[in-house]
Amino acid sequence: xxxxxxxxxxxxxxxxxxxxxxxxxxxxxxxxxxxxxxxxxxxxxxxxxxxxxxxxxxxxxxxxxxxxxxxxxxxxxxxxxxxxxxxxxxxxxxxxxxxxxxxxxxxxxxxxxxxxxxxxxxxxxxxxxxxxxxxxxxxxxxxxxxxxxxxxxxxxxxxxxxxxxxxxxxxxxxxxxxxxxxxxxxxxxxxxxxxxxxxxxxxxxxxxxxxxxxxxxxxxxxxxxxxxxxxxxxxxxxxxxxxxxxxxxxxxxxxxxxxxxxxxxxxxxxxxxxxxxxxxxxxxxxxxxxxxxxxxxxxxxxxxxxxxxxxxxxxxxxxxxxxxxx
Amino acid sequence: xxxxxxxxxxxxxxxxxxxxxxxxxxxxxxxxxxxxxxxxxxxxxxxxxxxxxxxxxxxxxxxxxxxxxxxxxxxxxxxxxxxxxxxxxxxxxxxxxxxxxxxxxxxxxxxxxxxxxxxxxxxxxxxxxxxxxxxxxxxxxxxxxxxxxxxxxxxxxxx
Numbered sequence: 259x260x261x262x263x264x265x266x267x268x269x270x271x272x273x274x275x276x277x278x279x280x281x282x283x284x285x286x287x288x289x290x291x292x293x294x295x296x297x298x299x300x301x302x303x304x305x306x307x308x309x310x311x312x313x314x315x316x317x318x319x320x321x322x323x324x325x326x327x328x329x330x331x332x333x334x335x336x337x338x339x340x341x342x343x344x345x346x347x348x349x350x351x352x353x354x355x356x357x358x359x360x361x362x363x364x365x366x367x368x369x370x371x372x373x374x375x376x377x378x379x380x381x382x383x384x385x386x387x388x389x390x391x392x393x394x395x396x397x398x399x400x401x402x403x404x405x406x407x408x409x410x411x412x413x414x415x416x417x418x419x420x421x422x423x424x425x426x427x428x429x430x431x432x433x434x435x436x437x438x439x440x441x442x443x444x445x446x447x448x449x450x451x452x453x454x455x456x457x458x459x460x461x462x463x464x465x466x467x468x469x470x471x472x473x474x475x476x477x478x479x480x481x482x483x484x485x486x487x488x489x490x491x492x493x494x495x496x497x498x499x500x501x502x503x504x505x506x507x508x509x510x511x512x513x514x515x516x517x518x519x520x521x522x523x524x525x526x527x528x529x530x531x532x533x534x535x536x537x538x539x540x541x542x543x544x545x546x547x548x549x550x551x552x553x554x555x556x557x558x559x560x561x562x563x564x565x566x567x568x569x570x571x572x573x574x575x576x577x578x579x580x581x582x583x584x
Numbered sequence: 585x586x587x588x589x590x591x592x593x594x595x596x597x598x599x600x601x602x603x604x605x606x607x608x609x610x611x612x613x614x615x616x617x618x619x620x621x622x623x624x625x626x627x628x629x630x631x632x633x634x635x636x637x638x639x640x641x642x643x644x645x646x647x648x649x650x651x652x653x654x655x656x657x658x659x660x661x662x663x664x665x666x667x668x669x670x671x672x673x674x675x676x677x678x679x680x681x682x683x684x685x686x687x688x689x690x691x692x693x694x695x696x697x698x699x700x701x702x703x704x705x706x707x708x709x710x711x712x713x714x715x716x717x718x719x720x721x722x723x724x725x726x727x728x729x730x731x732x733x734x735x736x737x738x739x740x741x742x743x
Contacts, residue, residue, distance in 0.1 A: 270697075271616075
């Protein structure tokens, strides 16, 4: 029991206390059977969720709750920077959304999401003034090149690929640097399944090998980029056959029939991986579980809120719900 | 230089120091983990207090062995240690408590931490949490008894 894990005594205990407010199966049932969107938000407010002024803005409700969880980790964890790779994709999303909004004459921060490691104001100012050099690496160089590419080519998809690739590489590197096995495994699943989704969609839409080479990261260990590239000009069945030989075979079987089912499988796998260390009294693992568990909860609430707003039937919603962290 | 006395004193010092390190770390960790639970519901303090105290007993056991050793080696009574071999024996006699106490305090704290989590979620199960943490105490007691018997009888050995 070295100093490295004993320093988590306070934060782990605090996370366990906080988790008592997480939605349970019975709470989800209550949300599902609520008669309207307003009734769902009322249940959430009863559970202690912060409500924005405009409760019709479901995105804001979810963002506030996610930020609350992230701020708690930041205040309680002894070394909060270790967990940055959990939210890094939000920074890259904001960079992407900000540059696109600027070039489309929208407010730069119109589609920004939170929580982020980069200050929202700093990013907004850098994009508005085209002063990407004020951003830390690798955002400075990436922002500059993506902006130039978009101005030159107007190719939004190319910009997405450029940003997503750097994002995945950065997430992998940051997770590896923490040397926390659980975090490395979680991020490996995230990166590998993102590669799988990208390769599948690219092949379905007839993209060439060069596109795949730019889009896929070669960092992950469980999916071979070389193998995917070698199959790039072949049949999509061959690609699916290759995926069937990977640790993700249980999920990739859904790819051709229902990509959303694959997404659910990935989320459920990520939560399952967290459960064995859920009750650990020490170490960073329960905090990783806390945040990713909250993320799964947010996804469920997002699905339910969207269903209530669009009057979708229960039987359409229930199969999409993610596994809870309990 | 009386190397025998030096070693006997080192053994007594080690018994109390390692146990105090283990106990302070253990009590500190459990107290730290208890604070979010108490902040949420202060009525759980009395249940958590028992868990906080449990890893503290090893420090006292170490002190008992240290005092007993001092009463045997001529510091607080008994015959002064004059030979290297009897000093080595006193040093060895203190080791079970020095090592067993340190390790058991840290492991007991770990079990107590899971107990804090249990009390936070199900306060009615506090008895189970305390019982589980108390099981580790047995091994601290075994270390204490072993060191106690060794220290008390080292003097009667004819070397």
